[in-house]
Amino acid sequence: MRKITFAQATLEATAEEMRRDSRVFVLGEDIARQGGIFGQFKGLAQEFGHDRIMDTPISETAIIGASVGAAMAGMRPVADMHFADFMGVAMDELFNQMAKIRYMFGGQTTVPMVVRAPDGLASSAAAQHSQSIEAWFMNIPGIKVVAPSNPADAKGLLKSAIRDDNPVIYFENKILYKESGEVPEGEYLTPIGKAKVVKEGKDITIISYSIGMKDAYIVAEILEDKGIEAEIVDLRTLVPYDKETILESVKKTNRLAIIHEAVKQGGAGAEIAAFVAENAIEYLDAPIMRFGAPFVPVPFSPPLEKAYRLNSKKIAKDILVNFNY
Amino acid sequence: MRKITFAQATLEATAEEMRRDSRVFVLGEDIARQGGIFGQFKGLAQEFGHDRIMDTPISETAIIGASVGAAMAGMRPVADMHFADFMGVAMDELFNQMAKIRYMFGGQTTVPMVVRAPDGLASSAAAQHSQSIEAWFMNIPGIKVVAPSNPADAKGLLKSAIRDDNPVIYFENKILYKESGEVPEGEYLTPIGKAKVVKEGKDITIISYSIGMKDAYIVAEILEDKGIEAEIVDLRTLVPYDKETILESVKKTNRLAIIHEAVKQGGAGAEIAAFVAENAIEYLDAPIMRFGAPFVPVPFSPPLEKAYRLNSKKIAKDILVNFNY
Amino acid sequence: MLKYSKDLLKTFYYKMYKIRRFEETVEKYFLDGEIPGFIHLYIGEEAIATGVCTLLDKNDYIASTHRGHGHTIAKGADLNRVMAEIFGKKTGSCKGKGGSMHIADFSVGMLGANGVVGGGYNLAAGAALAIKKQKRNNVSVVFFGDGASNRGTFHEAMNLASVWKLPLIFVCENNQWASTTPYRTSTSVEDISLRAIGYNMERKIVDGNDVFDVYEGFKEALNYVKSGKGPYFIEAKTYRIKGHFVGDPELYRTKEEVQKVFRENDPIKRFEEKVLGENLLDEVELKEIKDRVEIEIEEALKFAFESEYPEPHELYEDLYV
């Protein structure tokens, strides 16, 4: 199969959906003239014009608020947040308007829109340009949340998100943009709400998503060397997360480790761990393990950033200790 | 001991701290002329004047941003959010400025401020005036978070929060304001970071905080009738939460139920449950149970709001089922 | 005054009077404990919603505020369903999920009240953007208060509307108060419409208690906006007659101050005096309208009272499509 980058995959998804549906348009800062900081909008303005790929003022509340309004009035906006870190600027629009409008108006309207949020650590971007804040949105009813880990899912999930009649937040990792992977030619959709067992195994379930999947694979390899067969589940969607796949895997392997780049405390892993502790504790042969960032903001200096970042070797070591438990 | 309401307890705390330290001032919407929607600022403007009890424009980013700035410049602001639901408006100021400034500037400054956030369901206030969003702030390093359940803690924690050199979010429940409880006369501080075992028991640990504690007590009573002795832990502080007290209790009772009014998915209970599943799973005789709001916005109509709200009887029933597990 | 047809005059009166009686009714039943939640009344400001919405059709959009009953009614929402919603009934326009603070009727282009002060600007801007993209000959209108004009969203929407030349009309209801706060203590400028200068936007001040002045001002705005020139700013000067919410003890102002304004500047009384004085409508015609309104209010009340509350299981409905 052909290989393209994650960024290219999102470009294809966007272009295909824009050709298919004239109601789809994209708005955000520096996406038309620049093509996005990470190239994820490159060339779109050339094909679709500045009326459908719209550079906005630096006004995040307007970007999200206007997307909600346009969605209610029959359009299908895709709003770019520039950095996930800036979602806080538009948090009211995201959680009090976008998420609630359908419900609090008794289903009178739909809010079909996508919020694209580049997240994660990248080259010492420091405290305000490196965050992964997906956990907050797991606590907010009315939004779907996806976080693809590879180009194929990036394309399929973005297309599904654009076609979804609900608001969808699409977290895309900054490091992943440049990574290549096999992507089928042409049309396909990746279903929202379905996790994927990307590697079968019988000894431990490793759950991750987005960039955390890179560590998941490395950890699994290290474990393999020690004779431990890890099953890897790529969550892909955080809301609604795929409870069946998680339970099925944990019931099979009897052990669980959850990995994500975001802050561990109160992170998405907390919900997954709690869910398993509620619903399959009797299957567990060992403590649930969570791996995530320490409880500090993201530091600037490279050695500090490195110390902050997930460390596959250390994760594998901790898991191995857990096996002697 | 004398009894006063939760609202009065916060008033006492504020007045005492303002008398003690001239750097303390309060700002927010309709707090001086009105005394706060819930009476929690009543009379303060009379004693301290409009220079120290400041009515602001409807500008939440300014309220929090200016508090951060004033704190860096030597003051100790207490900022009122009117409703916790409006924290989204100032989310950037809360998580990218207030929480990070000390760390990202390498400890050059402190940000001694308190954010007061009235939260929870109250008389059909509906989707945008009823929320409990404390879980988000457990995922944000750099802030302390407290959520008292009774007048005595309300006073002691508010005083501690005002004296703390770190930013503290003080969640105060709207229903609790009117509730009375014993409060010692005069000066005392309730330590931030310490949970309290408010009822000892040997059969199950029930962890809660804020208004959830009301249900915790009722549930414990129902269980008592069935011969089950519940230990109740009032968390009081969510960040940093009291790991020792939680573990100690769970290791003793071997069962755990967590109750909070906030949305269950991704709620504070997820972190507590995950923490226990990581650190004491071998002590557990049954699945961890979490009780919280369903995954929908808060509805308006009273029967819907009632269906949304925690239901002690149902919680007790579920726990009992868990005992036959 | 010859330029106004009888029909139009009757429409003005009908809308204003209907809003007034609706609000009085809601106030009564709230105080009686029949209505849950919080209620913000539009009494004394009826001329604004009426003057504006009379010029709109259902394909035009409005975004409203916490004080939204008047806008909703003026925009032509079904009174029964509005009343039922405020009572929390399943027949309400939001199936009882929204209530007064989230009243909405999408079937007539009323995109919702908003519990977040200043939450409506950008929603309305987005609706205007949709209109523009769809090349429709419609407009979007956002109502907001003097207090709301200090929210950052005001600024972002004003700027966006201007640079994108959106068919959006800002209607500021400057009623002198933001809850307990007199507007000049928290709003830095005497005429909020002066702010339009900072966005290169056309502006006009109207007498918000004179339905004719509102209507004329808004018509001008509408013509301007429909010609594709971009947004327009209307500031309607008015006064909040009632407490901020029903039950407000109003310790921050005197009863006399309020009563004086209401006596001298009640938009309905002013309308009556004018049309009667200039023989544009007679007592009988006004009476007919009043009677019709009473019947509609009665019907709406009956509908609301007789409707069921939602069932608990409906809690889980209407979240995702």
Next chain:
Amino acid sequence: MLKYSKDLLKTFYYKMYKIRRFEETVEKYFLDGEIPGFIHLYIGEEAIATGVCTLLDKNDYIASTHRGHGHTIAKGADLNRVMAEIFGKKTGSCKGKGGSMHIADFSVGMLGANGVVGGGYNLAAGAALAIKKQKRNNVSVVFFGDGASNRGTFHEAMNLASVWKLPLIFVCENNQWASTTPYRTSTSVEDISLRAIGYNMERKIVDGNDVFDVYEGFKEALNYVKSGKGPYFIEAKTYRIKGHFVGDPELYRTKEEVQKVFRENDPIKRFEEKVLGENLLDEVELKEIKDRVEIEIEEALKFAFESEYPEPHELYEDLYV
């Protein structure tokens, strides 16, 4: 020009030249891969920070932007620690935790750069509020770009400063670009300072490439603000000479356009021509300053290079008190 003492003129030149050379140095070492993160250069805008900060002392506050080196240096921060910070060293003013985008030096009242565009307004307003409460004879200054002037925080801070008469000076660095966006496509008004009208605020436009004009304009602002009359708005017209960040391919404008501006309007060249032409300073005096700057830059570089990176355990320090 007689009113300027030689000392003052030398200070102007020293600060501007120091910023220029600092930025050139940082650019080089960033491109060499020695500096991590993102770098936004202040080249071509040196006259603004210089004109403003020369009038401030260390008890006055400034809140800066993502383009903060110039403000930091002009405010008097220790160059070694600034350079070390940008290199990510533990001797940096933020111990390597902040970097370029979070450069700060609280010891001289520099309250920090900000990675959030428009994040500084309200921080500066709060610092001004503190000054007022502490009855100190100081001011707070917020620097911000044309792009930042479209953030809602602009509006909230402008209004708050005005109604509370805060000792706050808004300094808009209108450099015509917000990243790839020419400012008139996203900013609705030709002169951003017109927005001050909407807050009943005094305003002035200065030539941001003329340190004398900035200095004079800011002095007026300072006198006004220190007299207790409230905030003041300065718009400094300038131009962003470099790419938005180091490494920006700048596809959105031509090299010629930029070079023309720089040739004709380089604030340092303009200053040199003026002082030499009017015999206020001579070549030798300028050379002395340049030499001094070179030495300081060399020292700072040496300091930065020789300093250690933070240890991994420092990750956990400086979060809570």
